[in-house]
Amino acid sequence: MSYQLPDDCLNEIFEYLNYDRKTLYSLLLVNRFYCKVSIEILWRNIWRDIWYNRFKITHKQLQRVTTSILSTLFACLPKESKDLLFKNKIIISAPTSKPPLFNYPSFCNVLSIDLICRIINIGLEKTPITTISKEDKNYLVINEIIKLLVTRTSSFKELSYYDQLFYINFNECKFKPSRLSFTCFSGAIDCLKDLSELQCILDLPSEFFYHLSKISHNLYSLNIIIRYKGSKIPNELKELISLQNNLKNLSLSAYNKSDWTDIIPTLTKHSNTLTKLHLKSATNNNLSVSWISLFSNLQEIKFTYTTWKFEIQFKDFEKLQYANFPKLQYLSIPRRCTKLEHVEKFLENNGKNLKKFHTKESNFALNLSIAKFCPNLKKLFTIFMSSELGSLITIFNNCQHLESISIESKTIWLKVKDVLETITKYSPKNLYKLKIYDGLNSKLLPEGLESFFISWKSQTSFTLIIIKYYYYDDISLGKNEEDIKNMELIKKYKNLGIIKKFETIKCENKTLKIIFEV
Numbered sequence: 001m002s003y004q005l006p007d008d009c010l011n012e013i014f015e016y017l018n019y020d021r022k023t024l025y026s027l028l029l030v031n032r033f034y035c036k037v038s039i040e041i042l043w044r045n046i047w048r049d050i051w052y053n054r055f056k057i058t059h060k061q062l063q064r065v066t067t068s069i070l071s072t073l074f075a076c077l078p079k080e081s082k083d084l085l086f087k088n089k090i091i092i093s094a095p096t097s098k099p100p101l102f103n104y105p106s107f108c109n110v111l112s113i114d115l116i117c118r119i120i121n122i123g124l125e126k127t128p129i130t131t132i133s134k135e136d137k138n139y140l141v142i143n144e145i146i147k148l149l150v151t152r153t154s155s156f157k158e159l160s161y162y163d164q165l166f167y168i169n170f171n172e173c174k175f176k177p178s179r180l181s182f183t184c185f186s187g188a189i190d191c192l193k194d195l196s197e198l199q200c201i202l203d204l205p206s207e208f209f210y211h212l213s214k215i216s217h218n219l220y221s222l223n224i225i226i227r228y229k230g231s232k233i234p235n236e237l238k239e240l241i242s243l244q245n246n247l248k249n250l251s252l253s254a255y256n257k258s259d260w261t262d263i264i265p266t267l268t269k270h271s272n273t274l275t276k277l278h279l280k281s282a283t284n285n286n287l288s289v290s291w292i293s294l295f296s297n298l299q300e301i302k303f304t305y306t307t308w309k310f311e312i313q314f315k316d317f318e319k320l321q322y323a324n325f326p327k328l329q330y331l332s333i334p335r336r337c338t339k340l341e342h343v344e345k346f347l348e349n350n351g352k353n354l355k356k357f358h359t360k361e362s363n364f365a366l367n368l369s370i371a372k373f374c375p376n377l378k379k380l381f382t383i384f385m386s387s388e389l390g391s392l393i394t395i396f397n398n399c400q401h402l403e404s405i406s407i408e409s410k411t412i413w414l415k416v417k418d419v420l421e422t423i424t425k426y427s428p429k430n431l432y433k434l435k436i437y438d439g440l441n442s443k444l445l446p447e448g449l450e451s452f453f454i455s456w457k458s459q460t461s462f463t464l465i466i467i468k469y470y471y472y473d474d475i476s477l478g479k480n481e482e483d484i485k486n487m488e489l490i491k492k493y494k495n496l497g498i499i500k501k502f503e504t505i506k507c508e509n510k511t512l513k514i515i516f517e518v
Contacts, residue, residue, distance in 0.1 A: 036102065043107035045158070047115040066123035068095070073145055075100045076152070081144040088132050088140055105152035112160040116149075117142055150191050158197040161204065162225065192216055199223040199251075202231050209236035213243055221249035226258040238266045246273055253280035254287060264291050271295050275327075281305035281313060290316040293323035301325070302332040302358075313337055321345040328353060335360040347373040355379065360408075367391040371398040378430075381406040389422050396426040403430050408437035416466065417448030424455040435465040449486060453493045456518045461500070464516040493518075 042049070050065055074082070075094040085092070120142050127137070193215040202224060213236060222241070241247075241263075247270045252260045260279075267274075274295050281287050282305060292301065305313050314320075317338035328350050333343055340363055347354075351373030359366065362383035370382065371394040378401055384392060396402065407419060416436055423434055456462050493499045501517035 039102055039104070040107045043104055045110040045112075046108065047112045047119055048110065050119055051115050063122055063125060066119045067126070070120065070123040070141075070145075071095050072100065072104055073148065076103070076105055077144060077148055081148065085140060085144065088136070090132070090137055090140060091127065092141070103152060105149050106154070108149055108153050109156055110158040110160075111146075111149060111153075111156045112158070113146065114160060114162045116145065120145065153191050155194040156191055157194065158199075159192060159195055160199040161208075162199070162201050189215060195219060197221040197223075199225075201225045201227055202233065202237070203227065206234045206236040209234055209240050213240040216240070217243050217245055219244045219247055221251075222247060223251040223253075224263070225253045225255070226260060227255050229257040229259075231258050233262045233266070238263070241266050242269055244270065248273060249276040249278075250274055251278040251280070253282075254284055255282045257284045259284075259287065261288060268294055272297060274298065276300040278302040278304065285313050285315070287314060288316050289314040290319040292320055296323075296325060297327055298325050299327050300330040301328065302330070303334055303337050304332075305334060305337075312339065317342050322349065325350050326353065330354070330356040332358040333361065335362075340366055344369040344373075352376065357381070359383070362408075364391055368394060371395040375399060376401055378402060379404045379406075381408075383408045389418060392419075392422055393426045396422075396428055396431075400428045401430060402428050404433040404435075405431065406435040406437065420448050420452045420464075424452060432461060433463045433465075435467065437467045450489055450493075453489075453498050453518060456498075462518050464518070466514040468514065490516075 046069060050062070050069065070092055071094055074085075074092040075096075077085075117138075121138055124134075124138060124141060132140075189211050192212060195212075195216045196219060198212075198216075198219055198221070200223070222244075224237075250267065250270075252263070254260050271294050275298060277292065277295065277298055277300065279287075279289060279292075279302070281303075289303075292298070303314070313334075314337055321338075321342040322345070331346075331350070331354060337343070340361060343359075343361070344366060347369050351357075351370075352375070354374045354377055356379040357370065357374060357377060358381040359370075360383060362385055364385070367382055367384070368391050370377070370380065371391065375398055377399045380395070380399070380402060382405075384407055392407075395405075409416075409419070416438060419434075419436060423431070452464070490499060490502050494502060499516060499518055501515065503515050505513040505515070
């Protein structure tokens with residue numbers, strides 16, 4: 001006799017599979033119930049799934065996927081929308097002549113205006129050429145799809161609104177789009193009442209922030225992008241921020257010499273609730289960060305920037321080095337964020353509770369400071385020069401809770417073989433993952449690999465990932481004598497059951513990811 005789990009139990013199991021997209025797709029073919037639950041989960045954020053996987057497939061495959069999504073949405077459009085598109089000679093074929101099995105738009109709980117625009121642009125590349133311009137065609141479809149989503153979805157959890165209908169030149173667009181168009185659709189504002197995450201640019205129309213401030217008071221995460229120098233913070237946005245009840249995550253991005261100073265007084269209201277802070281800077285080396293000390297409950301602090309100058313980015317970090325964050329568990333410090341002595345002092349004050357630290361600085365003294373002041377680290381990313389394996393050993397000796405370490409080698413003299421030997425001899429017992437960013441493509445020698453495999457055969461599972469930059473050879477690793485010996489060695493230890501998994505993945509920017517699980 002066969003038994004069927006109760007529906008609520010199955011739903012729990014399916015929710016657990018939320019990030020296992022491959023399994024969810026396979027469950028579509030089991031039965032109607034499995035299909036419905038899987039579809040609901042897959043369509044929650046169908047846009048991000050497609051866009052973030054675009055580097056893993058060819059452009060032709062991406063076109064096929066996006067066209068399939070557009071066809072499904074087209075089948076869900078009301079008659080007046082279909083008629084409008086048909087009138088303008090925009091032909092999108094539905095998957096079948098039958099009505100859709102499900103109300104697909106109602107499952108979406110993420111509204112990403114920018115990603116929808118990108119995906120529609122790709123999906124329409126192969127539609128027949130007509131008298132209507134590409135710009136007009138894209139805009140009309142974008143408008144009708146967004147209208148469909150906001151009128152069919154009762155409640156969005158996330159909204160990404162960067163006001164960029166990508167690849168559309170509005171100066172050539174006959175149908176002049178309104179920047180506020182989607183909020184004017186019937187029910188558009190109501191479907192944002194339960195919003196928990198908002199990503200937006202500063203220069204959206206103030207009416208958008210005004211309407212949102214009237215209904216959305218439970219934002220958990222806020223990401224604001226400031227694009228232009230001299231941009232003023234709208235009062236309506238300040239009001240929206242002030243009215244939030246439990247803001248936890250904040251990301252501020254400043255581009256083109258813009259500044260976030262004007263928004264800081266408004267944010268201080270949330271000094272007790274804010275736990276994650278991410279500051280991004282581009283081409284501006286005079287942004288203030290000392291105000292972070294007002295947020296003493298922060299658990300995560302991350303700095304990111306891009307610049308063409310070799311200058312210190314956050315000059316008033318000197319004041320921040322003395323601040324205390326008793327709950328801080330994650331810190332990310334890029335190269336030239338501030339002077340190294342300021343980072344070392346900051347770690348002295350706040351390193352005890354750190355669980356994760358990421359730094360792009362290559363400095364012997366800093367690595368020793370990590371070992372001295374961060375005894376409870378579980379994850380570490382740092383850079384070593386040729387003579388610094390001694391500091392790696394010190395880190396291992398002092399950070400006994402370390403579970404994962406990522407190392408970037410900056411000189412050809414820091415060989416992968418030497419790193420593997422050091423890991424084998426000195427790593428703490430909890431270490432289960434090593435990632436090596438091999439920037440200079442040092443040789444992966446067979447004797448180093450064999451020694452590593454033998455050392456770990458009687459211990460708990462371990463994952464070794466080697467990222468090789470500027471890798472031009474074939475992905476099979478069979479172009480030279482060392483590669484051939486390595487492949488023979490890998491086959492040998494796979495047959496012995498010591499290597500549980502081996503794969504190579506060609507990534508963007510001509511990098512090769514080599515993964516071993518033993």
